[in-house]
Amino acid sequence: MKALSVAYKNLKRKKIRTVLTIVGVGVAVAVLVSLFGFDAGYQRSLNNDIDKLGYHILVTAKGCPYEAATLMLKGGGGLRYMEDDVYKRILNDSRIDKIAPQLVASVYNQEGQGGRGAFALYMGIEKTYLYLKPWSEFKSGGWFSGPDSDEAIMGYEAAEVEQRLVGDQIFVPGINKVLTVKGIFQRTGTQDDGIIFIPLSTAQNIFELPGKLTGIGIKLKNIQDMAQFEEDLYNVPGIQVISLAQVRGTILNLVGSARAMANSIALIAIFIAIISVTNTILMSVFERTREIGVMKALGASAADIFKIIWMETILICIFGGIFGVAVAMFGSSAVEYIIRQTLPYAPTGKLVLIKPALLALSFLATVVMGLIAGTYPALRASLMKPVEAIRSGE
Amino acid sequence: MKECIIKAEKLTKTYKLPAEKILAVREIDLDIYDGDFIAIMGPSGSGKTTLLDSIGCLTTISEGKLFILGKDVSRAKESTLVTIRRRFISFVFQDFLLIPSLTALENVLLPLHFARLPQEQRKAVEVLKRVGLGHRVNHLPSQLSGGEKQRVSIARALVISPKLLLADEPTGNLDTKNSQEIFDIFKQLNEQDGLTIVVATHNSKLGSLAKRMIIIQDGRIIPREKSIL
Numbered sequence: 001m002k003a004l005s006v007a008y009k010n011l012k013r014k015k016i017r018t019v020l021t022i023v024g025v026g027v028a029v030a031v032l033v034s035l036f037g038f039d040a041g042y043q044r045s046l047n048n049d050i051d052k053l054g055y056h057i058l059v060t061a062k063g064c065p066y067e068a069a070t071l072m073l074k075g076g077g078g079l080r081y082m083e084d085d086v087y088k089r090i091l092n093d094s095r096i097d098k099i100a101p102q103l104v105a106s107v108y109n110q111e112g113q114g115g116r117g118a119f120a121l122y123m124g125i126e127k128t129y130l131y132l133k134p135w136s137e138f139k140s141g142g143w144f145s146g147p148d149s150d151e152a153i154m155g156y157e158a159a160e161v162e163q164r165l166v167g168d169q170i171f172v173p174g175i176n177k178v179l180t181v182k183g184i185f186q187r188t189g190t191q192d193d194g195i196i197f198i199p200l201s202t203a204q205n206i207f208e209l210p211g212k213l214t215g216i217g218i219k220l221k222n223i224q225d226m227a228q229f230e231e232d233l234y235n236v237p238g239i240q241v242i243s244l245a246q247v248r249g250t251i252l253n254l255v256g257s258a259r260a261m262a263n264s265i266a267l268i269a270i271f272i273a274i275i276s277v278t279n280t281i282l283m284s285v286f287e288r289t290r291e292i293g294v295m296k297a298l299g300a301s302a303a304d305i306f307k308i309i310w311m312e313t314i315l316i317c318i319f320g321g322i323f324g325v326a327v328a329m330f331g332s333s334a335v336e337y338i339i340r341q342t343l344p345y346a347p348t349g350k351l352v353l354i355k356p357a358l359l360a361l362s363f364l365a366t367v368v369m370g371l372i373a374g375t376y377p378a379l380r381a382s383l384m385k386p387v388e389a390i391r392s393g394e
Numbered sequence: 395m396k397e398c399i400i401k402a403e404k405l406t407k408t409y410k411l412p413a414e415k416i417l418a419v420r421e422i423d424l425d426i427y428d429g430d431f432i433a434i435m436g437p438s439g440s441g442k443t444t445l446l447d448s449i450g451c452l453t454t455i456s457e458g459k460l461f462i463l464g465k466d467v468s469r470a471k472e473s474t475l476v477t478i479r480r481r482f483i484s485f486v487f488q489d490f491l492l493i494p495s496l497t498a499l500e501n502v503l504l505p506l507h508f509a510r511l512p513q514e515q516r517k518a519v520e521v522l523k524r525v526g527l528g529h530r531v532n533h534l535p536s537q538l539s540g541g542e543k544q545r546v547s548i549a550r551a552l553v554i555s556p557k558l559l560l561a562d563e564p565t566g567n568l569d570t571k572n573s574q575e576i577f578d579i580f581k582q583l584n585e586q587d588g589l590t591i592v593v594a595t596h597n598s599k600l601g602s603l604a605k606r607m608i609i610i611q612d613g614r615i616i617p618r619e620k621s622i623l
Contacts, residue, residue, distance in 0.1 A: 002507065009495040294491040297452055298550070299480030299508035301473070387453040390491070 003304065007311035014284065018316065021280040025320025025366065026327060028266075028273035033328035033362045034335045034352060035266045039259065041353030042339075042346075046251055049347040050244050052190045054132035055100070055217035056226060058242045059086065059233065081212040082239055089236065090216070095229055097221040100128040103200055104214045105207045109173045120158075121195045122172070124203025132217055136192070141166035141183030148201040151182040157193040159184045170196070177206045189348055251347075258342065270369065273320070277373035281313050285381045292381050293389025302382035309381045313374025314367060321366030325359050397463070399558055399590055400426035400449050404458035407444050418444035419613040421458065426558070426592060431584040433604035434594045441613040442594035443562055449592070450483050450560045451475040463557070480509040484551030488563035490543040492535040498522060498546045499531040505554050521549040525579055541572030548579055552589075559583070561593045565600060577603055 011018045061080035087101045103124035110117050127143060130136055139159075144151045154164055159181070164170060168181045179198060187193055204210050220226060226243060233241045285292070292305055328335075332352040340346045402424040409416040419441040426432060426449070434442045447453045449460065451467060454475075459468045462478055484505070492501050502518040522531050525545040535543055544564060551559055561580070565573035577600050583589040584605075593600060601607055609616050 005500075006493070006496070006504075009500075013495045290489075290491060291493055294487070294493070295504070295508070296476075297450075297479060297485045298505045299476060299554075301476045301508075304508055385453070387447050390452075390487070 003307045004311055004315075007308050007315055010284070010288070010308075011312055011315060017280060017283075021277055021316050022320045022323060024276045025273045025317055025369070026323030028269040028369075029321050029324025029362055029366050030327040030331065031266045031269045032365065033325060033354060033358060034332065035262050036358050036362070037328065037332065037352040037354040038262070038335065038339060040355065040358065041349075041351045042255065043252075044353055045347035045349035045351055046248065048349055049190060050248055052133070052135075052188065053217065053244070054134075055098070055219045056223060056244055057218040057220070057230065058247075059090070059216040059218065059239050060214065060242065062238055062240050081209060081214060084211050084213050086236060086239055087213060087216050090218075090233070093229075095220055095222070095225045096218055098128060098131045098219040100132050100217045101126060101200060101213045102129070102215045102217065103203045103207070103209060103212060105203065105209070107172055107174055111173070120173075122152075122203060122207075123195050123197050124200040124207075125197050126200050129197075129217075132219055133188075133192070136188060137186040139184045139186045141181065144182055144199045147199050148205065149182075149199055150177070150179050150202060151199065152179040153183040153185060153197040154181055155185050155193040155195045155197070156187040158196050161194075172206065175206055191348065274369055274373045277313055277316055277370065278376060280316070281309060281374055281377040282380065284312070285309060285377045289384065289389045289392045292384050293386045293392070296384070296386035297390065305384075306378045306382035309378035310371070310374045313377070314370040317366045317370030317373070318363075321363045324366070325362060328362075329354055329359075396427040396429060398425055398427055398461075399430075399463060400424065401461040401464075402449060402458065403460075405445075405448060405455055405460055406457035407441075407448050407453070408456040417613055419448065419610075422610075422613075422615055424449070424608070424615070426590060428557070428590055429584070429588045430590050430592070431580070431603070431605045432592045433601035433607045434592065434610055435596070435598070435601050435607060436610035438596075440610045442610055444613075445610060446560050446562050446592065446594050450485060450558075451478045452485075480505070481554065482557045484554060484556040484559050486544070486547050486551050486559065486561040486564045488566040490535070490540070490547045490567075492543055492546055492550075494535050497532050497534055498527060498538065498549075501535070501546055502550045502553050505550060509554050511554065518549075518553055521552045522546070524552070525549045526575075539572075540568055541575060544568060544572070544576055545579070548576070552583070557590060559589055559591045561591065561595075563595055564593060565595065565597050573597065573600070576600075 059082075061082035063080045084101060087099075090096070091099060105122050105124075106119045107122060108117065109120050126147070130143075139156065141153070144153070152170060154162070159165075162170065164181050164184070166181050166184060170179050170181060171177070172179060185192065198206075204212060220229060230241045230243060233239065295305060332354060336351045339351050402422055405419060405422040405424070406417065407419045409418055422445060434445060436442050448455050451462065451470075454470075455468055459466060461467070463482065467474060467478065493504065496504065499515070499518055499522065502522060503513050503515070506513045506518070519528065519531055522528055525548050527542060527545050527549065530538060530542060535546070538546065544567075548564075564580075565576050568576065580591055580593065580600075581603055584591050593604065595601055
């Protein structure tokens with residue numbers, strides 16, 4: 001007969017109450033794990049997305065930095081345009097390693113998504129775009145036959161959705177243009193997978209934006225030159241310069257309020273769980289006042305009683321922890337889905353990253369929570385006087 | 395000469411209530427020797443239970459002196475009283491007070507756990523067999539009759555091989571047949587094992603089995619001829 005066994009058997013006496021308390025703790029733990037998992041996963045995915053952009057700096061027309069950050073990561077349309085003179089002006093800067101002009105346009109396709117309608121994203125690029133992204137590979141086909149050919153290279157997912165193969169023709173709705181699929185990229189795990197690429201000149205022609213660009217991606221030879229390079233470009237009128245660090249900061253700012261809210265919810269959930277466990281155990285202590293008195297009469301010290309009651313709390317929290325961790329692991333896809341629906345920008349890749357270290361830490365936090373929650377009831381029980389406790393129900 | 399297990403000198407116990415002070419037992423002198431079988435009798439509220447609680451170190455005394463095995467424990471700390479309860483004194487209560495979530499065997503093992511003694515299952519089963527419950531070791535209290543519960547309670551008290559067994563109205567909740575069985579167990583424990591037993595009871599039959607009878611009234615021990623019993 002061990003204190004642990006006494007504690008465990010006592011919890012089994014009031015099964016529903018015990019299970020409900022365990023579920024309460026489990027929910028708090030699941031929230032905690034999901035929150036920290038999201039924190040880690042989001043930052044990792046964001047960094048990954050930014051690294052895969054392949055450039056250090058994006059030059060865009062002056063406007064909202066949030067919009068520009070979105071353009072940088074999502075290739076969003078409906079943006080401001082700048083003259084391609086800017087491109088010509090900075091093209092020969094000796095600090096530049098690689099530079100790629102882009103023109104992004106989105107076209108509404110009524111037939112898209114099985115007749116529900118969807119925006120198709122087109123990006124006008126030059127071959128330099130591939131230099132920025134050396135990991136890009138063709139699944140089939142290859143580069144455009146000429147700088148102003150009516151051809152398209154489809155991102156992996158764009159081709160999958162449209163079910164296109166090299167040689168097929170695609171129709172650009174609204175502007176009545178037919179393009180021939182010249183190539184299909186391999187999956188990159190980035191936003192590029194959903195884009196239809198066309199030659200920059202062709203894009204400027206068909207979207208009637210001659211000499212216009214939405215952005216210029218720049219990779220510097222030496223990252224240390226970034227600050228000076230940015231400063232030099234500040235003098236160029238009508239443009240803004242966005243560095244990767246800024247984008248990272250901008251996106252994190254955007255999700256900051258969501259994170260603060262999630263943090264508050266997690267704290268509240270943990271607080272409620274602690275109160276609920278304390279309440280359950282305290283109720284159980286009051287119900288067992290006579291038993292506690294008898295145990296003292298049988299030789300139990302205050303420490304023995306404290307240990308038994310504390311163990312009950314810790315057991316509840318351990319079971320709650322296991323339950324919560326399981327819920328967090330199996331429910332991470334659901335959490336990810338909700339986050340993607342609510343956040344203004346969600347990077348590609350897994351948003352909720354649950355590592356063993358996080359599970360171990362959350363589990364430890366649950367045990368600590370048990371220790372805190374159990375202290376008062378355990379103290380209360382251990383300080384009962386045997387005679388008063390035994391005679392309490394008479 | 396027999397060893398004096400309990401010696402009470404002018405033992406007084408007062409309970410302080412918000413409005414008044416209650417003198418539950420007053421100036422009791424009592425010697426309990428090894429092998430004694432004492433029945434404490436008296437009307438309800440006379441102080442029998444308080445006297446048992448006091449000599450059983452379940453509560454501290456207010457005035458007077460109390461010696462357990464020659465050691466003065468009148469003002470002893472709770473830790474000392476715990477040690478005495480763990481090793482020397484056992485209790486049997488009117489309401490059995492078994493732990494409902496534990497089987498008969500586990501209830502009997504519990505005092506060994508608290509006393510930090512080896513939890514020999516064989517020994518626990520032996521004492522259960524001794525009280526006639528060898529076939530009910532794995533039953534929960536809810537699966538036992540009143541008489542069986544009280545026998546588990548006695549087995550639980552015996553498992554630490556105490557010097558003194560204190561029983562507070564042990565037959566109070568039992569029918570005549572079960573009461574008789576408990577009487578027999580007590581008698582056997584005293585006569586065959588020489589266990590010192592002090593029983594607080596209303597039951598005159600159980601009282602008559604004891605070697606000595608103490609009558610208590612209004613918190614004092616009174617001569618038998620003056621008692622109203």
